[in-house]
Amino acid sequence: MFRRLTLTARLTLLYTTVSVAVLCGLVAMVMAATQAHFVELDRDSLRDKAELVKQVVANSASQQQLAFHLGELLQSHSGLYVRLEHVGKLVFSYNDTDFPAHLALADGTPSTTDWTADGVALRGMQLKLATPPFLEETGQTTAAQDATRLLLAVDTHHHIHFLVDLRRSLTGYLVLAALASGLLGWWAARRGLAPLRDMKERALRVTAHQLGGERMPVHSVPVEMAELAQGLNDMLERLQRDFERLSEFSSDLAHELRTPISNLLTQTQVSLAQQRDAPAYRDILASNAEEFQRLARMVSDMLLLAKTEHGLALPHREPIALRDEVQALFEFYDAVADEKNVTLVLEGEAHMAGDRLMVRRAISNLLSNALRHSAEGGRVRVQLSCPGGEPAGTPTLCIENTGNPIDPAHLARLFDRFYRTDKSRAHLDTDGTGLGLAITRAIMEAHGGTVSVESTPAATRFCLRFGAA
Structure with missing residues (x-):
């Protein structure tokens, strides 16, 4: 299902999902922080009330005096529940309620316990007090010095109402923020992908007759x-x-x-x-x-x-001595050279690895062209070298012939198929098909090499540069 959505829809969905996840985390963090803050406030309030009760208990001379002073002290504190016990017997109570059997002790690490009694949500704690003097005089004391227990609780309904309202407000904000994030994500994705739509429109306008017209914008896109x-x-x-x-x-x-x-x-x-x-x-x-x-x-x-x-005629590589190949071709073209009174010269030596038949054909194409276009009584010179030294150098074979120079306007297209410098002389004085130089370039590319040409009034020079020997 997700794979069939458009890229704009995917980006919008992902952006909205991430935004909702972040907002949910923020809402959870706010609710947890608010809850923890209320717990801390209630705990501090209970400890303050416990200290007041503790002072009153310590200063009271009788149980009646204790009840009188605590009643005056606690009557202004609504929502507060107090219970004082001694050896399990009730000594004083204010807004008495059912306290759980195990309340958190306020001694040491402050902590509270939450429970519900008669539909009222309470949060409370207990403290262990020293036995007051008036209880010792009545003979109600025991050997234990912490037999007196103070239990306190506070009503938390106002906190609960606030948290409910806060949760409702945050939920509404979350829904609105999610919608806004979705709309913003859709707008941003659609605007951000506008260059792709422009590329698509330009691509649709490209045809076989308009390949040179439409181009993709490079500087105006992200x-x-x-x-x-x-x-x-x-x-x-x-x-x-x-x-x-x-x-x-x-x-x-x-x-x-x-x-x-x-x-x-x-x-x-x-x-x-x-x-x-x-x-x-x-x-x-x-x-x-x-x-x-x-x-x-x-x-x-x-x-x-x-x-x-197209890489279908991969060369069969074998060690080749270029001097031997050129010498064999000299013997083959010796009759043609004698007919035109052209001198064949071979200089240098080089070795390479390649397909022997393909390399010989490339050299033969250049050598036959050199003989064909050499002037009467001219010279064809083949120079072999390996710049950089063998075996890591670049074997190079250059064929130079004297004769009429090639117009510089033709040099760039000299290796194109069927290209001739003089169209009017096609097939009149040659058996060539116009593919010789194109084949030579293709053979050199198959061997990872290059072919180049330069022409001056003095001579025309073709160079074959092969890969490393």
Whole structure:
């Protein structure tokens, strides 16, 4: 039941419960303190009356004189009950009542006893007195020096009436205070949760076409909600970036797939337009096979990107000597370098732990780009290093090639999918799919590393920085 309540209702209920509990405790404390105060007043009053009676008893010469003086003394004290006994026999009484058999003694620690007699609430005590002289002369004394007993009681009805009225007043105040606390708690909870309702309204207005418009207020909300608002804003920023990347990727993918599909469709329609000989059909099928290979390579690259970016293609770590991998790739691209008269240079040495095939593909992507964009008779230099020293250092591989520099406006997006610095040259002089650098970045992120690029008129330099060796 409690779980189905709104947060405002929960806070109101909790605030009201705490307020009622505090007020009940306060009421109980006031009632207990008032009761204790009345007990203390009655006890002090009884002790004062006992001292007066004690003096009168000590100064009386006979029982008649005692009765006369005590009668004059006590007639102005209404609600007072006095009884004087000696060896269990009554000596004097005033407003006599049924005293209980065991009354609290006033000697030592002061205390009283409460009881009810004939519908009257009483509070009393007893004192043990020395035997008065006139009782000794009559021969009524005993060997015990404390055989005389004084019993006193006072009517407490006025205290009871006051406590009843006080309890009634406090109960009424408690009810009103509980209602006021509930209303105040509801108002405070509703006002305090207003920023959450504002966030909810803003969140409801967020759509796929308005990810960049609505943001949660950070500076106008309480400190406790500022982190929530900032977290939601960061989430919306990530969603906006991912959505924009997905939209661009979808558009680029459609554009990239449209060209080979159009080529296949055109060649197929042309070949079906008229009867051709076997060699012509063979040439058409060979051309179509090239386009199919391009499509298969593109799909394979996209699948690798998807797995890597979502942590599905986790690298199989093993010790790798980067110099050996680069040397093997030099042998693979040696023919391309000789065709363009490009010199391949390898410097330094570094070791790392990672997936050998994925690392080789990342290096191969950069090396093929460097050869493709190097000027005739230029140079491609690969530098290996491990700043900080092995094994705790950072293995670094940098590939530098001479040639035309890259426009700084393209550097920030160079690792995006299907991004090319010259859109008009797509597919004209390369078999690439525009995913090589994006795959390289994904491989580096899977290995906990980074890839960077810088370009000057003298050379363009790509650097792979892996995690600790």
